[in-house]
Amino acid sequence: MTSDDALEAPGTGYRKGPVLLRGDQIPTTTSDQRLLSGDGDASWLHDDPWRVMRIQSEFVEGFGALAEIGPAVSVFGSARVAADHPDYAIAEAVGRGLVEAGYAVITxxxxxxxxxxxxxxxxxxxxxxxxxxxLPFEQGMNQWVDLGISFRYFFARKMMFVKYAQGFVVLPGGFGTLDELFEALTLVQTHKVTGFPIVLVGSAYWRGLLEWIAGPVVDRGMISRADLDLLTIVDDPGEAVRIVCERGAELRAAELAAVRREAKARRRAAAGNGP
Incomplete structure (x- = not known):
């Protein structure tokens, strides 16, 4: 094992909020499992108020830790990719390129x-x-993280990915990556967030998914054809970074113009001049 291999190995131990557990101390269920359990047990009457406090604390701690990080981009992808896989090198180049473009990187x-x-x-x-x-197995925080936060609840964690990112770069991954991708797409499509660039890296991996979306999903009217423009597929990490920068600037300019138009319309209406 090289020194780099040692650094890239994930930390061991099970994080339960601020508590670190190992060995026999690791529980058999997660906080999410217990929260979502529908077994009919009335113990939730006593447990759930405390869960609300824990959930609140996760949001408070997350907001406090990330509020001043500046411009950032969330990068998603599989935890199962080995260090000698081509996708690993691409992800490393994406992280480096985003920093050189002035962004923090969130994973x-x-x-x-x-x-x-x-x-x-x-x-x-x-x-x-x-x-x-x-998670119900040991994974831990990788050694390349400067600022790390451990969450009990997926929904609190996912809020942080969206709230503090100006864009998303999505590399090949499984269910977790797909979940994060489609959550971002849904938020942009429904205008629950200001539009931001979503870039998929790896055309060979993503092509089938995009063909399905552009085919049956569009053909049946489940989404509009214009929704396809929410996604961009590239193979080059430098191209992914460029699109995040350029598309992000375009979207922010459009948002600023819309805000100014709205402010102008309100001033005119207040002055009695109509819309």
Missing amino acids: GGGPGIMAAANKGANQAGGLSIGLGIE
Whole structure:
């Protein structure tokens, strides 16, 4: 094992909020499982008020830790990618390129593509952020994270990915990556957030998904054809960074113009001049 391999290995231990557990101390269920359990047990009458306090604390701690990080981009991808896989090198280049473009890099803080993006950001001298999650197996925060936060609840963690990012770069991944991708798409499509660029890296991996979306999903009217423009597919990490920068600037300019138009319309209406 090289020194780099040792650094890239995920930390061991099970994070339960601020508590670290190992060995036989690791519970068999997660906080999310217990929260969502529908077993009919009335113990929730006593437990759920405390859960609300824990959930509140996760939001408060997350907001407090991330409020001043500046412009950032969330990078998603599989935890199962080995350090010698081509996708690992691409993710590392993405992390490095985003830092060189002036962004902090946010990942899930785990191994694989997440560690690669954090490594690229860290070695480029930028801010490398990891948002970890309580899981029923040992994973921990990768060693390339400068600012790490461990969450009990997926929904609190996902809020942080969206709230503090000006864009998303999505590399090949499984269900977790797909979940994060489609949550971002849904928020943009429904205008629950200001539009931001979503870039998929790896055309060979994503092509089938995009063909399905552009085919049956559009053909049946489940989405509009214009929704396809919410996604961009590239193969080159530099192209991914360029699109995030350029598209992000375009969207922010459009948002600013819309705000100014709205303010002007309100001033005119207040002056009695109509819309």
